[in-house]
Amino acid sequence: MTVRTAWITGASSGFGAASVERFVAGGWRVIASARRAERLQPLVERHGAERVHVAAFDIRDEAAMRSAHAALPPAFAGVDLLVNNAGLALGTAPAQQADLAQWKQMIDTNVTALVTLTRLLLPTLIERRGAIVNISSTASTYPYPGGNVYGGTKAFVSQFSLGLRSDLHGTGVRVTSVEPGMAQTEFTLVRTGGDQAASDRLYAGAQPITAGDIAETLWWIATLPPHLNINRIELMPVSQSFAGFQVHRD
Numbered sequence: 001m002t003v004r005t006a007w008i009t010g011a012s013s014g015f016g017a018a019s020v021e022r023f024v025a026g027g028w029r030v031i032a033s034a035r036r037a038e039r040l041q042p043l044v045e046r047h048g049a050e051r052v053h054v055a056a057f058d059i060r061d062e063a064a065m066r067s068a069h070a071a072l073p074p075a076f077a078g079v080d081l082l083v084n085n086a087g088l089a090l091g092t093a094p095a096q097q098a099d100l101a102q103w104k105q106m107i108d109t110n111v112t113a114l115v116t117l118t119r120l121l122l123p124t125l126i127e128r129r130g131a132i133v134n135i136s137s138t139a140s141t142y143p144y145p146g147g148n149v150y151g152g153t154k155a156f157v158s159q160f161s162l163g164l165r166s167d168l169h170g171t172g173v174r175v176t177s178v179e180p181g182m183a184q185t186e187f188t189l190v191r192t193g194g195d196q197a198a199s200d201r202l203y204a205g206a207q208p209i210t211a212g213d214i215a216e217t218l219w220w221i222a223t224l225p226p227h228l229n230i231n232r233i234e235l236m237p238v239s240q241s242f243a244g245f246q247v248h249r250d
C-alpha cells in the first residue's frame with residue numbers, strides 16, 4: 001500500500017500534536033513543524049525517522065520555510081496533505097486598547113504564513129491530487145468582544161479555503177476549512193501570556209473539545225473516498241452555544 005505524507009504545522013502542541021499521532025497511527029508519514037524543536041524531536045525517537053520528519057522553524061520566516069521545504073528527505077518530499085494548523089490568538093482587549101504588535105503577529109502567523117506555505121506546496125499537491133485542511137475557528141463566523149483581529153484572521157482562513165476550492169476546480173485537490181469552537185489546548189495559555197489559572201477557569205466544567213477530537217475529525221476528512229470534499233465543518237462542545245446581540249442604552 002502507498003504510504004501517504006502529511007505536513008502538519010503547529011505540531012508541537014494541541015491539535016497539531018494529536019494529529020501527528022493520529023496520522024502516524026494510521027500509517028502515514030508526517031512532517032511535523034513548529035518552533036519548539038525540543039517538543040518535536042521526541043516524535044522521531046518515538047515513531048522513527050522513516051515516519052516522522054521534524055522541521056523546526058518560525059512559520060513567519062519565509063526563508064526558513066523555503067529551506068525546510070528544500071531540505072525535505074526524498075521520502076517526505078511528495079506531500080499529499082497539508083494541515084495548516086499553526087496559529088494563535090493574542091490578547092482579548094477591545095480594539096481601541098489592543099496591542100498592534102500582537103495584531104501583526106496574529107496576521108503574520110494565521111494568514112501570511114498560511115498562504116505562503118500553501119502557495120509553496122500547491123504544485124506538489126496538484127501533482128498528487130492531494131488535500132489541504134485549514135484550521136479556522138468558530139471565531140471566523142461569530143464575533144465576540146476582544147476577538148477583533150483573531151476573528152478576522154480566521155474569517156480570512158475560511159474564505160481563502162473556499163476560494164482555493166474554486167481555483168483548484170478540476171485538479172482533484174480537496175480543500176476543507178475546519179472551524180472548531182472552544183477546545184482545551186495551550187491556546188488560552190498563549191492568548192493570556194501564560195496565565196494558567198485563566199486557562200483552567202475557562203475550561204473548568206465545560207467539557208471542551210479535545211485535541212483528540214480534532215485529530216479524529218482531520219483523519220475522517222483525509223480518509224474519505226476521493227470523490228468527496230468537506231467544504232467546511234463547524235464543531236462545538238455541547239456546552240457551548242449562541243447568545244444574543246448586545247445593546248448599549250444611553
Ligand code: NDP
Pocket residue numbers: 009010011012013014015016033034035036037057058059060085086087088089109135136137138179180181182183184185186187188190
Ligand atoms: P496550541 O497553542 O496548543 O498550538 C498552537 C501551535 O501553533 C503550536 O504547535 C505552536 O508551536 C504553533 N505556532 C504558533 N506560532 C507559530 C510560529 N510563529 N511558527 C511556527 N509554529 C507556530 O493551540 P491549538 O492546538 O488550539 O491551536 C491550533 C490551531 O487551532 C490554531 O490555528 C488556533 O487558532 C486554532 N483553533 C483553536 C481553538 C481552541 O479553542 N483551542 C478553536 C478553534 C481554532 P510553537 O509554539 O512550538 O511554534
Ligand code: 8X3
Pocket residue numbers: 136137138139147180181182183
Ligand atoms: C478559538 C475559539 O472562541 O476562543 O478559535 O475564538 S475562540
